[in-house]
Amino acid sequence: xxxxxxxxxxxxxxxxxxxxxxxxxxxxxxxxxxxxxxxxxxxxxxxxxxxxxxxxxxxxxxxxxxxxxxxxxxxxxxxxxxxxxx
Amino acid sequence: xxxxxxxxxxxxxxxxxxxxxxxxxxxxxxxxxxxxxxxxxxxxxxxxxxxxxxxxxxxxxxxxxxxxxxxxxxxxxxxxxxxxxxxxxxxxxxxxxxxxxxxxxxxxxxxxxxxxxxx
Numbered sequence: 001x002x003x004x005x006x007x008x009x010x011x012x013x014x015x016x017x018x019x020x021x022x023x024x025x026x027x028x029x030x031x032x033x034x035x036x037x038x039x040x041x042x043x044x045x046x047x048x049x050x051x052x053x054x055x056x057x058x059x060x061x062x063x064x065x066x067x068x069x070x071x072x073x074x075x076x077x078x079x080x081x082x083x084x085x086x
Numbered sequence: 087x088x089x090x091x092x093x094x095x096x097x098x099x100x101x102x103x104x105x106x107x108x109x110x111x112x113x114x115x116x117x118x119x120x121x122x123x124x125x126x127x128x129x130x131x132x133x134x135x136x137x138x139x140x141x142x143x144x145x146x147x148x149x150x151x152x153x154x155x156x157x158x159x160x161x162x163x164x165x166x167x168x169x170x171x172x173x174x175x176x177x178x179x180x181x182x183x184x185x186x187x188x189x190x191x192x193x194x195x196x197x198x199x200x201x202x203x204x205x
Contacts, residue, residue, distance in 0.1 A: 069173065070136060074136065
């Protein structure tokens with residue numbers, strides 16, 4: 001196997017929301033939206049998540065709506081040594 | 087007629103039947119003002135992501151309707167005045183939704199973004 005230069009430009013291939021079988025961005029779909037926020041609850045930039053610009057605007061609006069309806073936090077607590085009961 | 091969906095959060099010390107009566111009251115207002123109610127959902131008593139009015143749980147309910155702006159404006163006005171409603175939001179939809187909300191079909195298991203199973 002020849003040693004080639006590591007290729008840093010290849011991350012994810014394409015926008016997760018722009019293909020034909022991808023799900024719509026719904027502000028009630030908290031499970032999907034949780035994949036695009038950081039640990040603190042901040043919206044992640046599209047250069048990291050490889051979301052297209054158009055979908056990033058829709059995604060940001062969906063996250064803000066979910067925040068307003070208390071489905072997602074504005075500021076998430078960092079994971080401390082809290083024990084969850086039941 | 088444009089499609090709207092309204093989600094509101096009711097106080098946690100109400101019972102489920104009281105929340106359903108509250109939902110019925112709002113759907114009656116919509117039909118009285120010339121709208122058509124497509125579906126109503128009750129999501130249950132959920133934990134809120136942050137405290138609202140010092141409580142960390144609330145009853146969620148959804149009303150999807152086909153109405154004109156005046157009916158929705160009237161609904162919003164009454165939602166704002168109602169003491170049992172802590173928060174509400176009306177959103178315009180491009181098309182009526184075909185299936186129940188994702189929250190109802192959620193089994194509580196976190197999953198990554200997933201492709202839609204049914205078209």
